[in-house]
Amino acid sequence: MSLYLALIGTRDNPLYEMEIKMDPIRDFCPFIVHSALDIIEDLQWKTNQLYFKNIDNYDNYSISGYVTPGNIKFMILYQNLRSDEAIRQFFGELNDLYVKTLLSPFYTINEAIRSKAFDQKVRMLSRKYFNL
Amino acid sequence: MPLEYDLLADNTINKSCLEYLLIETASISHEATVQVCDNENVRDHEQATASAEGNLTEEIGYNIGLKLVDYLLYLQKGKNGTGTPKFDQVVNIMKFVCKNVWESLFGRQIDNLRTNHRGTYVLVDRSFTMISRLDSPLGVQDTLNQTRKHYLWYPCGIIRGLLESLDIDSTVQAEVTEFPSVSFHIQTSK
Amino acid sequence: MSKPYKLIGEDVYKNRTEKINSELFTLTYGSVVAQLCRDYNNDYKKVNEQLESMGYNIGIRLIEEFLAKTNFGRCINFKETAEIISKVGFKMFLNTTPTVDNFSADGKQFNLILEDNPLAEFVELPDDNKAVKELWYSNVLVGVLKGALQMVQLDVDVSFVKDILRGDPSTEIKLRLNKILKDEIPAGED
Numbered sequence: 100m101s102l103y104l105a106l107i108g109t110r111d112n113p114l115y116e117m118e119i120k121m122d123p124i125r126d127f128c129p130f131i132v133h134s135a136l137d138i139i140e141d142l143q144w145k146t147n148q149l150y151f152k153n154i155d156n157y158d159n160y161s162i163s164g165y166v167t168p169g170n171i172k173f174m175i176l177y178q179n180l181r182s183d184e185a186i187r188q189f190f191g192e193l194n195d196l197y198v199k200t201l202l203s204p205f206y207t208i209n210e211a212i213r214s215k216a217f218d219q220k221v222r223m224l225s226r227k228y229f230n231l
Numbered sequence: 232m233p234l235e236y237d238l239l240a241d242n243t244i245n246k247s248c249l250e251y252l253l254i255e256t257a258s259i260s261h262e263a264t265v266q267v268c269d270n271e272n273v274r275d276h277e278q279a280t281a282s283a284e285g286n287l288t289e290e291i292g293y294n295i296g297l298k299l300v301d302y303l304l305y306l307q308k309g310k311n312g313t314g315t316p317k318f319d320q321v322v323n324i325m326k327f328v329c330k331n332v333w334e335s336l337f338g339r340q341i342d343n344l345r346t347n348h349r350g351t352y353v354l355v356d357r358s359f360t361m362i363s364r365l366d367s368p369l370g371v372q373d374t375l376n377q378t379r380k381h382y383l384w385y386p387c388g389i390i391r392g393l394l395e396s397l398d399i400d401s402t403v404q405a406e407v408t409e410f411p412s413v414s415f416h417i418q419t420s421k
Numbered sequence: 422m423s424k425p426y427k428l429i430g431e432d433v434y435k436n437r438t439e440k441i442n443s444e445l446f447t448l449t450y451g452s453v454v455a456q457l458c459r460d461y462n463n464d465y466k467k468v469n470e471q472l473e474s475m476g477y478n479i480g481i482r483l484i485e486e487f488l489a490k491t492n493f494g495r496c497i498n499f500k501e502t503a504e505i506i507s508k509v510g511f512k513m514f515l516n517t518t519p520t521v522d523n524f525s526a527d528g529k530q531f532n533l534i535l536e537d538n539p540l541a542e543f544v545e546l547p548d549d550n551k552a553v554k555e556l557w558y559s560n561v562l563v564g565v566l567k568g569a570l571q572m573v574q575l576d577v578d579v580s581f582v583k584d585i586l587r588g589d590p591s592t593e594i595k596l597r598l599n600k601i602l603k604d605e606i607p608a609g610e611d
Contacts, residue, residue, distance in 0.1 A: 109396075109398075144317075144319060147314045147315050147316070147317055148314070149315065167301050167304075167305070168300050168301055168304035168305070168315045169300040169301035169304075169396055169397075170397075171301065194305055195238065195305070195309075196234055197301070198238060198301055198302055198305045199234050199236060199238065199543045200234070200545075201298050201301055201302065202298060202302060202444070202447075202448060202451075202543045203451070203543055203544055203545045204294075204448075204450075204451025204452055204454055204455040204544060205455055205458075205544075205545065205546065205547045206545070207297075208297050208298060208396060213548060214545055214548075216234050216545065217234065220234055234543070236542045236543050238444075242442070242443040242444065242516070242539070243440040243441065243442060243443055243516060244440065244441065244443040244446055244514065244515050244516045244539055245434070245438040245439070245440060245441075245513060245514045245515070245516065246438070246439040246440060246441045247438070247439075247483070247486060247514065248446055248514050248515065249441060249445065249446045249449060251479040251482060251483060252446070252449060252450060252453065252475075252479070252561075253449070254479075254482075255475040255478055255479055256453055256475075258478075259471065259474075259475060287456065290456060291449065291452040291453055291456055292452075294452045294455070294456070295445075295448045295449060295452055298448070302444075335442060335445075336441075336442070336445055338441070364439075385449075
C-alpha cells in the first residue's frame with residue numbers, strides 16, 4: 100500500500116503534499132497528478148459531484164480526485180488502498196480539515212498550507228482509513 | 232485547539248457583538264491608515280475620509296467573502312446533504328448569494344434580484360438585518376449616516392470577495408433606498 | 422444569599438437577545454486581527470494595544486445594554502462581580518460561561534478561565550516565532566472588561582495571562598481590582 104496526496108489551488112498551484120511509501124516514483128508524483136488535472140476539470144463541469152474515482156492510471160497506480168465547491172482539488176495517487184468507501188470518507192474528512200484551515204484568519208486562500216497541525220491530522224487520517 | 236472545532240454544530244452568539252465590532256472597525260480605520268505612516272498619535276476619528284473608512288471594513292468583509300464558498304457549501308452538505316450548485320453562469324452565483332449566503336449570514340434571503348444581462352446585478356434586501364434595529368436619537372438623517380458609515384461596506388466587501396473567489400471581478404456599492412431597505416449594485420466584468 | 426446568576430444569564434441570552442451564527446463573528450474578528458497585524462507590520466505589541474483600545478470603546482457601550490437587560494444594581498463585593506461577569510456577562514454576549522478561579526485572599530483578584538473562546542475558534546497564530554510570544558489574540562476582551570467595569574465605578578487591571586493559541590494549557594484573563602471610583606457612590610454605601 101502506498102499513497103501520494105496533493106492539494107491543488109484554484110490556479111493549479113500546489114498547496115500541500117504528502118507521500119507514504121511512494122519510493123519508486125516519488126519524484127514523479129507531482130507530474131503524474133498534475134497531468135490528471137485536465138481530466139478532472141473536464142468532468143467537474145458535467146456533474147455536481149465532488150468525488151471522482153479512478154480517473155486515470157500510471158503503471159499500477161491509480162489516481163482519484165475530489166474538488167471542493169471553491170475549486171480546490173484533492174488528488175491522490177495510490178496503490179492497493181482498502182476500499183472506495185474508505186477513500187470517499189478520507190476525502191470527506193480532508194474537506195473538513197481544509198475548511199477549518201481556510202477559516203484561520205492568518206491563512207489566505209491559495210496559500211501553501213504550512214500548519215503542522217494540519218499535516219499531523221492528514222497523517223492520522225491516512226492511518227485511520229488506509230492503515231498507512 | 233486548531234482543527235478540533237465542530238463546524239457543523241449550530242453555535243450562536245449575541246448579534247450585538249458583531250455590531251459593536253463593526254462600529255469600532257469603522258472608527259479605527261482612519262488611525263490604522265495613518266499609523267502605517269508612523270504617526271500614531273492621531274486620534275481624530277472625524278477626519279477619517281469616507282473612502283479610507285470604507286477600505287478597512289470593506290477589506291475585512293472581502294477577506295471573509297473569499298472563504299465563504301467552501302465554508303458554506305461544506306456546511307450545507309454536512310447538515311442537509313445538499314449537493315453543490317453549479318456555478319457555470321454568473322446568475323447562478325448571484326442566486327447562491329441571494330439565498331444561501333444571505334440566509335446563513337443575515338438570517339433572511341434577498342427579496343429581489345434584477346439584472347440588465349450586461350453584467351450588472353441589483354440585489355434588494357427590504358429589511359437588512361444589520362441595520363433594521365438602528366434608530367438614532369438624533370433622527371432619521373443620523374440613522375442613515377450611521378448606516379452608511381458602519382454597516383454597508385462590510386456586506387459589500389463580502390460580496391466582492393465571494394465573487395472573486397469564483398474568478399469574477401466586480402465592484403459592489405450599496406445604498407439605502409427606504410430604511411431599512413438596502414440595494415446592492417454589483418458590476419461584474421463578465 | 423447569592424442570586425441564581427446562571428439561570429438569569431441563560432434566560433437573558435435565550436429570550437432577550439438577537440442571535441447570529443457565531444462563525445460569522447469569529448471570522449469577522451479574525452479578519453480584523455489579521456488586518457491589524459498587516460497594518461502594523463506584525464508589531465504585535467501595537468496590535469494588542471489597538472485591540473484593547475477597541476475593546477474599551479466597546480465596553481463602555483456594551484455595559485448599557487447589559488444593565489438595561491438585567492436591571493442589576495451595585496454588587497456587594499468583587500466576588501459577586503466575578504460571578505456576574507462570568508455567568509451573565511459572558512453568557513449574554515458570547516454565549517459561553519468562563520470559570521472563575523484563583524480568588525486571592527484579599528478578595529480583590531481572580532482569573533477567568535475561558536474553556537470556550539468564540540473569538541478564537543479555528544485560529545492558528547502566524548508561524549513567525551514571534552506571534553506566540555507577543556500577540557494576545559483575544560485582547561479585545563481585556564478592553565471590553567476594563568471599559569465596562571469602569572462605567573460601574575470599578576477601576577480594574579485586566580490582562581491575559583495564558584492563551585491556548587500560544588500553546589498554554591488554558592486561556593485565562595486576570596482581573597485585579599484597584600479601587601472603587603468614588604465620584605458616584607450612592608448614599609447609604611458603607
